[in-house]
Amino acid sequence: MAKYLFLSLATVAALATLTLTGCGKKSGNEILNVSYDPTRELYKEINEKFAAKYEKEKGVKLEINVSHGASGSQARSVIDGLKADIVTLALPSDTDSIRLKGNDLLAEGWEKRLPNDSLPYHSTIVFVVRKGNPKNIKDWDDLVKGDVKIITPNPKTSGNGKLSFLAAWGYVITNGKSEDEAKAFVKDLYERVPVLDTGARGSTVSFAKNEIGDVHLSWENEAYYQVKEFEGKQEVVYPSTSIMAEPKVAWVDKVVEKKGTKEIAEAYLRYLYTDEGQEIIAKNFYRPYNEAILKKAEWAKPIKLFKITAIAQGWDDASKKFFAEGGVFDQIYQKPAGK
Amino acid sequence: MSIKTQGPVKIDLAASPARRGHEDPLLVRWGLTLAAFGIVGVFIIIPLVHVFTEAFVGGVERYYNALFNDRDTFAAIKLTLIVAPGAVIANTVFGIAAAWTIARFRFPGRTLLVTLIDLPFSVSPVAAGLMFVLIFGAKGYLSWLPDNDFDVINNWPGLILATAFVTFPFVARELIPVMEAIGSDEELAALSLGASARQMFARITLPNIKWGLLYGVILCNARAMGEFGAVYVVSGRYRGKTLTIPLRVETLFQENQIPESFALASLLTFLALITLVVKAGLERKVQAVTASTPPPEGKEKA
Numbered sequence A: 001m002a003k004y005l006f007l008s009l010a011t012v013a014a015l016a017t018l019t020l021t022g023c024g025k026k027s028g029n030e031i032l033n034v035s036y037d038p039t040r041e042l043y044k045e046i047n048e049k050f051a052a053k054y055e056k057e058k059g060v061k062l063e064i065n066v067s068h069g070a071s072g073s074q075a076r077s078v079i080d081g082l083k084a085d086i087v088t089l090a091l092p093s094d095t096d097s098i099r100l101k102g103n104d105l106l107a108e109g110w111e112k113r114l115p116n117d118s119l120p121y122h123s124t125i126v127f128v129v130r131k132g133n134p135k136n137i138k139d140w141d142d143l144v145k146g147d148v149k150i151i152t153p154n155p156k157t158s159g160n161g162k163l164s165f166l167a168a169w170g171y172v173i174t175n176g177k178s179e180d181e182a183k184a185f186v187k188d189l190y191e192r193v194p195v196l197d198t199g200a201r202g203s204t205v206s207f208a209k210n211e212i213g214d215v216h217l218s219w220e221n222e223a224y225y226q227v228k229e230f231e232g233k234q235e236v237v238y239p240s241t242s243i244m245a246e247p248k249v250a251w252v253d254k255v256v257e258k259k260g261t262k263e264i265a266e267a268y269l270r271y272l273y274t275d276e277g278q279e280i281i282a283k284n285f286y287r288p289y290n291e292a293i294l295k296k297a298e299w300a301k302p303i304k305l306f307k308i309t310a311i312a313q314g315w316d317d318a319s320k321k322f323f324a325e326g327g328v329f330d331q332i333y334q335k336p337a338g339k
Numbered sequence B: 001m002s003i004k005t006q007g008p009v010k011i012d013l014a015a016s017p018a019r020r021g022h023e024d025p026l027l028v029r030w031g032l033t034l035a036a037f038g039i040v041g042v043f044i045i046i047p048l049v050h051v052f053t054e055a056f057v058g059g060v061e062r063y064y065n066a067l068f069n070d071r072d073t074f075a076a077i078k079l080t081l082i083v084a085p086g087a088v089i090a091n092t093v094f095g096i097a098a099a100w101t102i103a104r105f106r107f108p109g110r111t112l113l114v115t116l117i118d119l120p121f122s123v124s125p126v127a128a129g130l131m132f133v134l135i136f137g138a139k140g141y142l143s144w145l146p147d148n149d150f151d152v153i154n155n156w157p158g159l160i161l162a163t164a165f166v167t168f169p170f171v172a173r174e175l176i177p178v179m180e181a182i183g184s185d186e187e188l189a190a191l192s193l194g195a196s197a198r199q200m201f202a203r204i205t206l207p208n209i210k211w212g213l214l215y216g217v218i219l220c221n222a223r224a225m226g227e228f229g230a231v232y233v234v235s236g237r238y239r240g241k242t243l244t245i246p247l248r249v250e251t252l253f254q255e256n257q258i259p260e261s262f263a264l265a266s267l268l269t270f271l272a273l274i275t276l277v278v279k280a281g282l283e284r285k286v287q288a289v290t291a292s293t294p295p296p297e298g299k300e301k302a
Helices: A002-024 A037-058 A071-079 A092-101 A140-144 A159-174 A179-190 A200-209 A220-229 A253-259 A262-271 A275-283 A291-296 A315-323 A328-332 B003-023 B026-055 B060-068 B071-104 B110-122 B125-136 B156-166 B169-182 B185-192 B197-226 B229-235 B245-254 B258-292 B294-301
Strands: A030-036 A063-069 A086-088 A125-130 A215-219 A234-237 A241-243 A249-251 A304-306
Touching: A030 A037, A030 A071, A030 A262, A037 A063, A037 A159, A037 A200, A037 A220, A037 A262, A037 A275, A063 A071, A071 A086, A071 A092, A071 A159, A086 A262, A092 A315, A125 A159, A125 A220, A125 A241, A140 A159, A140 A179, A159 A179, A159 A200, A159 A215, A159 A241, A159 A315, A179 A328, A200 A215, A200 A220, A200 B245, A215 A220, A220 A234, A249 A262, A253 A262, A275 A291, A315 A328, B026 B258, B060 B071, B060 B258, B071 B110, B071 B156, B071 B169, B071 B197, B071 B245, B071 B258, B110 B169, B125 B156, B125 B229, B156 B197, B156 B229, B169 B197, B169 B258, B185 B197, B197 B245, B197 B258, B229 B245, B245 B258
Parallel strands: A030 A063, A030 A086, A241 A304
Antiparallel strands: A086 A249, A125 A215, A125 A234
8 A cells, every 4th residue: 555655656756857847948939927916917918919919920939928916026026036038017116126136137227228218008096986986085185084994005015005105195295295294194094004915906806805995096907907897886086196107117138138038028018019009008998108099098087197206206216215114104004903 | 651650540531521521401512512513514614615606606617617728727737736746745755754763763852853843833834935035036045046047936846845844744743653652663573583674664664654644645735735825925926837726716816707716716625625535534544553553562561
């Protein structure tokens, strides 16, 4: 009996090694796009269409893989050795952290390599409320009234989380108020957050599926995704002003050079700027950089977007000032009592 | 062991609760039994049934497609069938070695070793995962490995390592008492009759511990297949490459593909149920071994 047990275990081990060494051989036609949480549906469509187009034009069959998660954690994984050919993260500061902390992974000046400072689409933070807007939430001030409970992900890990915080902060600042007032506002706001999920999609599950909270501070694209997926239960509310989110894209130099995938990676990212790519982007509720296609997107309601430079010197500076150890977020955030 | 000293005490202890049990009012006995069943029903049976009903909400065809016609899901099933046995094999080899050392020898640091074996039970799986990232990551102590294209993190070896760490104690924990109960007399006899070490192990030790070993392996495997936290940290969430079944279940759930997510969860649950049946059968065998073997030895010694 035991002899057979060992025989079978040994066989499994041998088989496993064989399969794995087989899998381990990487052809140059395989690329990995490491992205943030809510882009799952977008890149699923982009990957299919791009692979088909590439095969038709070059006769090469591609295997495009993806990894999704909270933007900050994704950047961390790439720094720790996840072999991403492409990074399409939520914040330029996350991408830049790969340049700063990874060993020669990303070249300096990566933002200048592609059109529009490597920004094929932009987005912002909007509100998702329960159908009929029972708490009558129309703008940022309404978030801190009465017993409103807010769902938004953790700014430490998530791009959505950081942007929600920055949008709230910027709302106060762009209305001509002081940083102290902004601090008081975000403190009040985060005291109303019962769960800080690690990523944007986690928050969506908390709000839409587990039905926690009255308002969800969400990516615009994620907001429409939720309303579509959980039909009839929620609606999108546009605040008076919000942040201009810039999910810039880049190929990872060290990886593409080693794998010989530079040409494919660049073609992939440039595809995002083509009319076909921009249409897919608009269809998935991201604001395409092509003005004409953006205008056609009826869902994209006009909203006053302020740039990151309105509240900090840039994304890296904002990231350091607000979210680094001991930064503004650490100063204002205390875990809700009893949690 | 010390049967004599425990003898009289044992009788008192054994008799009194039994008698009191019979004297308890009918209401209390039935109430407690019902409460126990009720809690098990609410917390275990209902969710279990729910997993299967949700899985089949979209019909049998959708269920089948969810499991076998989805590239990433199928890859997750294959990956789990590699990672779990990988971890189990590692822990079986280690478990036998550790149990042998601990049950057969007295040496300084023995208690420490026993304690250390249990450590993975008390370390959070997430911390375990992070530990491997710190060691094998591109910025870790052993970063020359990924630098030379041997990825541990974000790759299958990392998944096996993380799973093996979390399931580390199962086989050893199971074997130590079995080996201690059986004692070394038969092995010594074999050696004195001229058996080689290998013969002794294959013909005496292994047959003696086989049920305990199998039991440990089954438990280890069950835990290995279901591991989430440690694996999540080291996986890099690389679809079709490093997502095991539990990670894939979460991904599907987050993408609002609920029937698909439950279909895969039901597969995991089904495997757990099989484990449970096998485990129940083995439990009896193990008990028979540990209960029956020592008394004759003890008598002979005395």
